[in-house]
Amino acid sequence: MNLVSAVRNYVGKMIDDSGVGVMKILLMDKETISVVSMVYAQSELLQREVYLFELLNNFNREPMRHLKCICFIRPTRENIENLCNELRNPNYNLYFIYFTNVIDKDSLKQLAEADEHEVVREVQEVFADFLCMARHVFSFNIIGCSKKNRWKHDVLQRCTSGLTSLLLALKRCPVIRYQASSEMADELAKCVGNLISKEAALFDFRHTDVAPLLLILDRRFDPLTPLLNQWTYQAMVHELIGIHNNRVNLSSVPNTSEELKEVVLSAEQDEFYSKCMFMNFGEIGSQIKELMENYQKTAQSHQKIESISDMKTFIENYPAFKKMSGTVAKHITLVGELSRLVQVNNLLEVSETEQELACHSNHSEALQHVKKLITNDAVTDLDATRLVMLYTLKYERHSSNDIPGLIELLNRRNVPEEFRRVAASVLTYSNASVNGVHHQSLSESPVAATRRLLKGLKGVENIYTQHQPMLKEILENLLRGRLKESAYPYNGNNPVRVDRVRDVIVFVAGGVTYEEANTVHTLNLANPDVRIILGSTNVHNTKSFFEEIAASVSDGNAYDISRFRDSEKLT
Known part of the structure; x- marks a missing residue:
């Protein structure tokens, strides 16, 4: 049940079946290019004689008749039409076609009729219609x-x-x-x-x-879990910076070098990340220190080049040294940016209040903490909005809740309208009744709440990770x-x-x-x-969850929160 291995095996078989010792191009669609990139590094594909990577819907590709083409696409109507056009005017020598899912007979007939030049050597279904x-x-x-x-x-x-x-x-x-x-x-x-x-x-x-x-x-x-700040390495990076298909855009991070504008976070390709991705942020500091010390020792040993033998050893180890250097630079940059954002956005206090809302039931104290943070300029609009949403979910049935007052505080600090509308819609989203069965509310009975609280507090290491x-x-x-x-x-x-x-x-x-x-x-x-x-x-992360809520409760009116993904430049 290893998803990465399953997809890697499919991609490896596609490459092997097209032949050894010949140059190949991998022709993909906008989804399968992500499927491949998340399980294979480009350098690995180059070692397997795949030298070019192209999109099927790029109609300005240069013909290269000496190349074999591995076509890996989803069996959509658009892809079938584009592939038929490709086969009528082939750019490459031979085509090995692989679909990520079951393809219907009519589509196969279309492809057969389009293959006028008889360049298709293989058509198969491989099952990799998902992202690992x-x-x-x-x-x-x-x-x-x-x-x-x-x-x-x-x-x-x-x-x-x-x-x-x-x-x-x-x-x-x-x-x-x-x-x-x-x-x-x-x-x-x-x-x-x-x-x-x-x-x-x-x-x-x-x-x-x-x-x-x-x-x-x-x-x-x-609906509670996606609204909480996270404190494990992988989750923090996604929440505060964003991970898209295992890639992190660091172009907005101050003083970032050109080679670190975008970095890859893959547990398969990065040993340090694989080891630390589930660790709490407090543990990452010591791991970074250890990583840096190992790098310094390696760097010092490479400086002692006094003989031909030393030169040979250096050349043999240089790729690994360069990879280690990149790993150190990447993670120091990431952890440094996370630390900066935690400090400037007052996330320790924000997260403590979030955990209080999620795991405890002191209404008056929670309300005062939320009000205090909403009026704090250091707290981002995003965090202010989600605090109101957490309060709303927890205390919707409390006799003296002040949900309207908190919404008004959001108005006063000029939170973007899309954020305010999502905050007002969270109950509609979470309390939707379907088939006569009401979703579980966060406002549980006192007995159930006490049982859950006691269970949740077992083995708690700190106040920021109480929620389960x-x-x-x-x-x-x-x-x-x-x-x-x-x-x-x-x-x-x-x-x-x-x-x-x-x-x-x-x-x-x-x-x-x-x-x-x-x-x-x-x-x-x-x-x-x-x-x-x-x-x-x-x-x-929280922003994409806001989008999910917005789409779910939409009545067809303009409700586009996606334009606010980058609206808050965290400084």
């Missing part, structure tokens, strides 16, 4: 999957085909469970189940003692066989039921967070006999 964010995390990079809390039709189709592709890549034919309170989860479960039945021959895998499980959830089951995502509780109940069937029923009229689980794929419609990815990583370590994979329409 990590070995246990995948995404479709879709923000705004619903409207009025109903699936957008094209997104539902994308998630259905993407999930079946993932299952085929892992060679799993699962039992499906879904969140009963969500019509979206119900509909996706049915679509995936129907497609598995339709393509039964593809899913005819060897039966295992314990059937794999696909659990489909709706982001609205826990609700996904953890759901998965722990699943692993113990205690996940209620009334709340998470099986799909189908006569479904197969499982008493225990081993391979679990969790898919969250509406987005997940890196905090939840960390939760799954921790559960996998604690339960070596269980393998859990987490996927979603998107991996959120």
Whole structure:
């Protein structure tokens, strides 16, 4: 159940099948180029004789008839049309065509008719219709999957085909469970189940003692987690700077050198990042110090070149030394910028209040802290808005809540209108009633709240990491066989039921967070006999979650928060 290995194997096989000892070009679409780049470094592909990378919809490519072309694309109507045009006027010698998912017979017929020059040598289906964010995390990079809390039709189709592709890549034919309170989860479960039945021959895998499980959830089951500041390395980088397809744009960071304007954060290619990505920020300092000390020792040893033997050793080790140098520079820049943002934006105090809202129930104290921070100029508009949203979610039913007063404070500090509208919409988003079942509110009964608080405080290391995502509780109940069937029923009229689980794929419609990815990583370590994979329409930070809420509650009027992604230049 290693997603990165699954996709790497597909890409490696495509390259090998096109022949050894010949120059190749990799022709992709705008999605598959991300699929490949997230599991393979460009240098690795160059070593495998792939020398050029092009987009299928680039119609100004120079003909290079001496090259073999590996075409790796999604089987969309647009891609089929573009590929047919390519084959009618081929730019390359031979074509090896690979689709990321099942392709229909009509499309195959179109391609056959377009291959007038008989340049196609291979047409295959490989199942890599998803993005590997990590070995246990995948995404479709879709923000705004619903409207009025109903699936957008094209997104539902994308998630259905993407999930079946993932299952085929892992060679799993699962039992499906879904969140009963969500019509979206119900509909996706049915679509995936129907497609598995339709393509039964593809899913005819060897039966295992314990059937794999696909659990489909709706982001609205826990709107709290995406609104909290994070304190693990990977999650902090995504929250404060942003990670897109394993790349981080540092062009706005003061005094950044040209080579560090954009950096790659990949656990497969960066040993330090793989080691530290789930560590709390307080631990990263000592790791950075150790990394720097090792680099200095290596640099000093390279300075002692006194003989031909020393020169030879230096040349042999230079690539590794240069890579180490880049790793040191990258992480020192990242950690330095995170530290700066934590200080100038008063994030320690902001995060302490967020955790207080998430884990405690002292209304008057919480209200005063939120008001104080909203009126603090050091606090960003984004943080001020999410504090109001957290307060709203927690105290919507409190008899003396002051939600209107907090919204007015946002108005007074001239928070962008899109932020204010999202703050006012968070209850509509989180409390949507579907099929007569109301989503779990954050305003629990006193007994339930006390039980959750005591459970949450066990082993707490500091006040900034008290909160635990609700996904953890759901998965722990699943692993113990205690996940209620009334709340998470099986799909189908006569479904197969499982008493225990081993391979679990969790898919969250509406987005997940890196905090939840960390939760799954921790559960996998604690339960070596269980393998859990987490996927979603998107991996959120607060800004992208704002967009998700905006799209979900939109009534068709202009509601574009995306233009505010870069509106706050954090200084």
